[in-house]
Amino acid sequence: MSVYNELRLEQQLCDAVIRVDNFEFPVHKIILCNCSPYFIALFTRWSTPDSRVFYIPNVSPDIMKLIIEFAYTEFVPLTQGNVQELFVAADQFNVEGMIQPICHFLEEHLAPDNCINIWRLMDVYPKLNHKAFLYMMNHFEEIALTSEEFLLLSVQELVKIIENDQLNVKHEKVVFRAILRWIACAIEERREYISLLLSNVRLAVTSVEYIAESVSNNELVRGSEECRPILTRALLDLHTNIFSDSRPRLPPAILLAVGGWSARRSTNIIEAYDIRADRWVNVPNNEENTPQAYHGAVFLDGSVYCVGGFNSAEQFRSVHRFDLGTHTWQEVTQMHSSRCYVSTTVMDGCIYAMGGHDGHERLRSAERYQPRINQWNVIAPMHERRSDANCTTINGKVYICGGYNESGYLSTAECYDPETNQWTLIAPMSNRRSGLGVIVFADLVFAVGGFNGTSRLDTAEAYDPHTNTWHAVPSMLNSRSNFGIEVIDDRLFVVGGYDGSTTICEVECFDAETCEWSDVRSMEKSRITLSCCVVYGLPNLAEYSAPRGTLPLPDVEEDEME
Incomplete structure (x- = not known):
């Protein structure tokens, strides 16, 4: 094609001229016919054989130039400034080869100031039309307050x-x-x-x-x-306290509480928390043996992965993927090591699994899973052996805190840099914590609850990666260890666990604006060593939400509506 483009640029062997306004573009008919059926019709049915100059209305010279260049090079330089006009022209002239890169570009650059126009443009392309609509749903407040398109x-x-x-x-x-x-x-x-x-x-x-x-x-x-x-x-x-026409809207994301230990055995229960309705919903799944307890659960690319764990008889290196569309489990490649009390997190499209217990010893080793190739790779080992620790990610690094090993209950913490494949010890926590919760919240690494070797803790502290320092934050309402922890709707949730005397189902959340913990609705089932993750972007989100037709009105704080 580069030869044909050189001939076009040198105006050699050209047998047609495309005229737009006062601009003329010498072209080869056969090249444009290869690009679009519009040009086939223009050159064969809508003109006489001796026609040489073809007038094209309703398009700018700049856009026509890009269409002609695409016909010769199969490349189009897309920008925020030209992409929407290019889409209209590509659709008008039936240049199918341009549609896919344009749609991909628009999808990647959805923003509050353009999503309404993209939604309107994409009427004939349902996939992108739906994504633009969902973007509007998820960013409505900003769009409604700032977008000029909203007013139109x-x-x-x-x-x-x-x-x-x-x-x-x-x-x-x-x-x-x-x-x-x-x-x-x-x-x-x-x-x-x-x-x-x-x-x-x-x-x-x-x-x-x-x-x-x-x-x-x-x-x-x-x-x-x-x-x-x-x-x-x-x-x-x-x-x-009964709905007639009105009902809570669906939440944009759902908190899942996966597996755990209940009634002296591991369980495959999955409960979903609907934050808009303040209700827990039981999620059906088709596997009796998955998930387990002492495992990790993470959300990645539309699926939940259950990593490692224990069933009272065996420590697992198996990994199962839960299809949120079909409610079914599928086993993927196993880890290199068996890991119960494992710490798991997601970063840059990969799942990290660190430490744990393999049935013989507590582990320093860590590994990383790439779902695209279904493969686990061993990464550098940690400084400490850690089981019953917890981890999170911030600023492109993995942070792991606390846990237990032969030395006892740990206050140490370290971070992993994937660019150097190295672990670095950071400032230790002020408390020894095993079975703790670790999560990024308000741009800090929170370490919450756990067991210090003597008692279950209600205390919490936060780490600032910029200053390498920890400071105390308000304590929970209840002491607990081995619980689930996640952030949803700008609040930090802790779910279930063990309070020192019994397995609990209580749930509470921390609001960074008020710096206060408050109770929310408890799970249906008391559980410890469960794992939580937040799922979003689901086309079947309603299946994980409370049925809207049977809900009583939620409690509303008066100051929420001020």
């Missing part, structure tokens, strides 16, 4: 967005404010839509005070007779 939505398009259960808003006041901003953009033409739009705000999940003080007193709402029954119905729902 039709009322039908706005209703399609705000009526959707997947709209990601912590509080319905965000939806109401978005409606008011949209109407204010053209108030005389749009004020008539207030009742239609208000009927899609989930007022029954707010509060009586919010409805009375913020919604009912709004000038647009007061001036609409059609809004009155909407407010009355919402207040009735709040009074009776």
Whole structure:
């Protein structure tokens, strides 16, 4: 093709001229015919055999130049500035070869200021259309507050967005404010839509005070007779604690509590926490023996991986992948070592498994799994042997803290740099902690709870990687070890565990803004040595959420709605 392009640039053997406005592009008909059926029709059916100059309307010279260059080189230089116009032209001229790279570029560059336009453009490409719509769902608050495209939505398009259960808003006041901003953009033409739009705000999940003080007193709402029954119905729902039309929206992500030890044996129970409805849901899975206890569970590329573990008789090196679409397990390549009390995390598309106990000794070894090639590779060993430790990732490094070995209960911590394949000891924690929870939260590494050899802990501390220092943070409401830990909806959750006398099902969360722990709904099943992970981006998210038709109204703190 480079030969043909050189001939074009030198204007040799060209048998046609494409004219756009006052610009002319000498071309070879056969090359453009190879690129698109549009040009086949243009040169054979829509013109006479002796035609040489072809006028192309409704396209800019710059875009036509890129289309012609693509026909000769199969390359198109995509930018934020040209990609949407290029898509329209590629679709108009049926240049299928350009569509795939354009769609990939648009998907990679979805942003609050362009996703609405991409959603509209991609009507005939359902995959990208759906991804743009989901992006709008997940970034609605920022889009509604800042996007100029949002103000250009039709009322039908706005209703399609705000009526959707997947709209990601912590509080319905965000939806109401978005409606008011949209109407204010053209108030005389749009004020008539207030009742239609208000009927899609989930007022029954707010509060009586919010409805009375913020919604009912709004000038647009007061001036609409059609809004009155909407407010009355919402207040009735709040009074009776039963939904009529309104219900909580689906959460953007789900917290899974996987496996663990319960009633003196390992269990394959998976429970899903729906943060919007404050409910735990049992997740069916088809394997009696997977997952186990003392294992690690991580979410990667749309699947949950259960790593290692113990079933009261055997330490495992097996790894199983849970398909969240079919609720089925599949075994993947085993680790090099058996590992119960294993520490697992995900970084840069790989699963890390560190330390643990192989049935004979506690381990320093660590390994990394690449799902693309289904292969585990051994990485540099840690400085300490560690079982019952915990780990997380931040700034491109893996951090592992605490645990237990022949020396006793550990306060030490270290980090792994994949670029150098080296572990580095960092400042030790202020407490010895085995069976602790470790997670990145508020740009810090939190170490929570655990066992110090004498008692279960309720204390927590946080590590700043920039200063290599630990500092105390507020203690949990309950002492616990061997629990699940995760961050979801900008809060840190601790799930289940052992309080020193019994296995517990209690769950609590820490809010960085208030610096306070609070109780949330307990799991259905008491468990220790479980593992938690957060799953998101699921097309079947509703299967992991509480059924919306049977939910009572959630408790709403008044200050949440201020």
